[in-house]
Amino acid sequence: MTDSILLEVLTPERRVFSAHVSELQFPTAEAGYYGVLPGHTPLVTAIGDGLVYYTENDQKHWLTVFGGFAEVGPEHVTVLARVSETVEMIDADRAEAARVRALKLIKDAETEEDLDRAQAKLNASLVRLQAAGRPIGH
Template sequence: MSDRILLEVVTPERPVFSAEVSEVQFPTAFRGYYGILPGHTPLMTPVGDGLLYFVKDGQRHWLTVFGGFAEVGPERVTILARESETVEMIDLEQVEADRQRALKLLKEARTEQDMDRAQAELDASLIRLQAAGHPAGHGF
């Protein structure tokens, strides 16, 4: 058994990340986080919104993931995400503008549907800020 596992993260628009890593942890839609090591039992599960982390060459790295599915095998983890980005892909100015807009929409929401949509936008911006290590994203 190898001490590494191939992690691939893709969205409908593009491949986001692919590398051999020693550990992966990602949010599921219904069961919290799954931690995956090489040799893991095969499974398929819905992916939730949040931070995926992986360990490569002894260093921890972060990606955002928003929905989708994960297929896990003993030698590979494939995340098919609705949206995902590496820390380098995150535009902090845009994310802060999105956060401010979501806060405004949340205050102005008149229906439960408007409130849910604004809250989802706010949550997404906070996940992105947390991934980038921005202070506004801490404590999420």
């Protein structure tokens, strides 16, 4: 058994991230976060919106994921996300502006569908702000 696992994060548009990491966690669609170490039992699961945490060279890092699937194997994890960004790709000012717009959409929502769409936009902006290390509302 090796002491690292290859983590690849892909979207339909590009490869977002690829590196050997010592551990990782990703958000599942239904059951919170799932932790993976080298030698993990194979599985495929739906992922939710949130942060993928990973340790590379003894340093903790993260990136965003929004929906998709994860395929886990003993030496390789592939995350196929609808959308994903590294911390460097996130514009915190833009994410804050999206948060403010989403709050207004929630306040002004007239239907359950409008409310659901606005809440999804709010959640996405909050994930991005968390990844960027920006306090909410600043």
